[in-house]
Amino acid sequence: MVSVVNTVDTSHEDMIHDAQMDYYGTRLATCSSDRSVKIFDIKNGSQILAADLRGHEGPVWQVAWAHPMFGNVLASCSYDRKVIIWKEEGGTWDRLYEYDGHDSSVNSVSWASHEFGLLLACGSSDGSISVLSCLGDGTWEPHKISNAHTIGCNAVSWAPAVIPGTLMDAPSGPKSTPVKRFVSGGCDNLIKIWREEDGQWAEEKKMEAHSDWVRDVAWAPSIGLPSGTIASCSQDGRVFIWTCDDPAGGSWTPKLLHKFGDVVWHVSWSITGNILAVSGGDNKVSLWKESTDGQWKCVSDVNKGQGISSGPDETRPEQ
């Protein structure tokens, strides 16, 4: 079921922290503790190093591709407290913008849906979240949310621009503007949903289920179903699926996907939002899918870096 189609030798000299494909699935951006960001062209099964971006002075934690309608734009965040937005122009990559408004490690960057323009959320260990928006004239305006998560924000993820339930609405109904929302998770074990109102960011919802640091949050892509879905994972080994059937976004209910025996670092939704990839501290990636009766089932267990597929792991240690 899972097969390795490409093995990319990144030649990073230290631990790799993130790897993201671009919109077309033909370019791969990686970042590492060796302070570099690398971009590979992986067309036709081969890999060519397209760029080696140097500029960070600390380990680079995450990279994020912007929508291609803005050109080839990549954001990276680092322990050096900086966020750098890179842009390819005429085959060469340059810094488009550098943001140094954080007082501590910037752990996560996430681009909003392209409908909102170039809009980047950054979560930092200083407890704050910055929302950087590109104004039309090429300047950038940061909005800072102070004290978003005490002792640190670990992850940010935007809500899709599709309004929940639009798939069911009458096609002639008046078009309402999607609300800008994102979810964040932090060292205070909390998950928070933020919403923009009159240009200001306000905490819309505070959600508590994890008993340790929230390591990652991921808002599922939407095709306009009436419910919103968020996945969260934590140091405590638990992965929760949060759903909200209320179009106003008021009530979210958590459902425990699984309790893993080790820290869960990363959750990622498939493009259509129906498969969740869970990456744990035990070097394993498992794929989860919702069955017809609403239960989440493990459909595949993959040791990182191996294409071997296996059935659901029934003997996974419960704690």
Next chain:
Amino acid sequence: MKLKEIERTAHQAWSPAAHHPIYLAAGTSAQQLDATFSTNAALEIFELDLSDPGFDMKLQGSIKTANRYHKLLWSSHGLGSGGPGTLIGGGDGGLIVLYDAARILAGDVEAELGQSVRHTGPVRALDINPFQNNLLASGANDSEIYIWDLNNFATPMTPGAQSQPLEDVGCVAWNCQVQHILASATPSGKAVVWDLRKNEPIIKVSDHTNRMRCSGIAWHPDVATQMVLASEDDRMPVIQMWDLRFATSPLRVFENHSRGILTIAWSRADPELLLSCAKDNRILCWNPNTGEVLYELPTSTQWCFDIQWCPRNPALISAASFDGLLSIYSVMGGSLSAQSQRQVDMISSSFGNFDPFGTGQPLPPLQLTQPHVPAATVLPLKKPPRWIRRPVGASFAVSYCLHGTQTFKMCGSLPGGLVQSHYVYVSQVVTEPHLLSRSAELQAAGHTGHLREFCHAKVQASIDPLEKDIWSFLQVNLEPDPRSKFLKLIGYNPDELAQKRPWLHVVVTISAIELSISSYSFADVDGLIGQALLVGDFEAAVELCLGDGRYADAIILAVAGGADLLERTQERYFDKSSGIGGTFCIIKVSELQDEQALSLSFLVDALGSRLEMEDGGRLCAQACLCYICAGNVDKLASCWDGTHQCSDSLALQVGMYPAVGIFGTNLTCRLVICLKIRLSFNNVATGNCTHLRNGDTREQPYWIGLHLLHSCQTSKNNIFSHRILAYFFSISFSFSSSTPPPMMFILLQPAQVQPPEKIEKRPIPEEHASLRIAFDGLVQRCLIAASDPQTKRKLDDANKRLEFLYDKLREHSVSALSLVSRDFKTRNVNVGIYFKNIISCLRAKMPSHLELL
């Protein structure tokens, strides 16, 4: 960055790592007095609530105790039974006392589990074995070291003979890797390592300078043979790192403090972080593997005498200082500006009526000098701590699943023993290969035009009789003369029917006459109409309809029966009803003239509806067959949906896909399918069905989108094509995006060649043209009159709605064959309602321009 603060002069102990939420216990320090000169002692438990931005910590439990403490520990002993564990305090006079943390939290004064005064002098050295949480090591004066079993606290054992000369034991520490190894250190600078299995000291570590006065000892969390010793001596304020494999001189000496070191603490979460606090008021964080100072905590102007890492939250440390504060810091840095102001406010207010000595007079107003804030920003550790070094995980990309590499840990004993792998793996995930192959098969059949053969093959391969039926019916649909073959399939022989016809005609006519004369309520008029239509006797059918008062049906059937019959029926209709509503039917009839294939569809469709209604849905499968015959995909979908709701996630696809593929030439059908799919998405939300969410990574929306797009292109209906694109590519692909991904590009290419905007819209059918003129004029006039932007926006919206309505009208002008007349009528009625709505909407929005309407 300081997070919390408690005003206590106390030793502290964090709750064990396994315990949630995080508590901090504080036991009043011995040999320290505050300005109140109070000699009370207490053991208190505070909860750390990071969601509260304030500096205060909530007191969760407290007991008054007889003794003050030199050392406090929180063991996870007893944690397994659900309690928060055991608190262990070391006091003056050789006292070791155990408390049940659960009872303190419950407010129970009798929280003490046991105590012993076996030691001599103050008990300053205490440590819990990291492997067996019931093993407690303690040290006091006269070289006394005891090992206690918390399960049997009465009699301790000794690790060996007391070392000579007799000295105070200042600190003890269990090895982090080997559970029977214990180290102790004395103020004279000697450290002894004990092996509890041999019951003797195995090595003595001592610096030749003889200046070390050990105030702290700590084992390396990962390397079994390494430990550090801290010196309290102001002349030698150093930390020595020893490796027992080379125990003649220290491996490294860390020099940065200017006065004696009071305590050290080694992080369990990251062995490259070692805290030390000294009499120079500084708290430093070292990398013990390099000796580099990674961090200096912004502290008060007082010594810290106790410092601890939080076992559960690796970024937190607690520090107790002699100025009576217990503070919790984060080593992750952060901004102090907001907090320092809060601190000033808090201090000013708390000193407002402060009268500590009970003199009856408040102290003179305190001239609070603005506390010196070293810098608004506290930099984080120079080196990222291990706990935020997240390994790369798997992230999904377009039609790929991306698997990252991971650093592999080597045996766990090398310092920083991480070996990096620099590969990233790109993997593909296919979740439903079965469905994928099926859809490919059908698509191939559709492209090559071999749908009939495809159906035939399916009939051959089917085991389930229902499935077989469905495929046979679908196949017949593709045959040259479907009607007669359908009849054959149903079990009628057209020849026999023809023979029966005269006889049947008589029966039917008689019944009809009976009906019309006596208004005799015949139970099965529908059946008779059906039979009449089946044999092609429209006249009888019309008769029956008229008899039953179904004028609309009668007229529609008469259309199929020829001009003559129609005329006669109309006449009779006007005879029977002088109503106004009838005119509507007559007008409609003119539109239906071309729908010659109506009768069979109508008949079978009606039969299907009846089957569906009857027997509580038991005959739904048969109803589905009827709908297939009638080509009524709309009803087929809803019926299919109803029967297969919970049974099979693929059911809708199995049922619908052939239908889409075969009836797919008709745009309306496809739009109906689209609607059905939307309905089934609705079911997803309620948990009943996840038809389409359970697809593979090449998701169904794509191929549905492909089909719909295809139809839209052929019909040149840009409104729908836009909407459908919006539905199915809204995930991340957009029609407006400058460069769609390759797969999408193929799909979109034809659309780009023929941009929908340039397609000329059909003229509105004549009968509706006047409406358009009226509405457009109305909106124009309103626009001229409207002054404020809000109204203009609303008018814009109204314009869009009207445009949509016109499109509907256009669509009707090419009315689909498969749409049965009833649906058609309803739709027209809806259009009427829509008009009314728009007018009322306009009225409501613009009362000032009402006269224009």
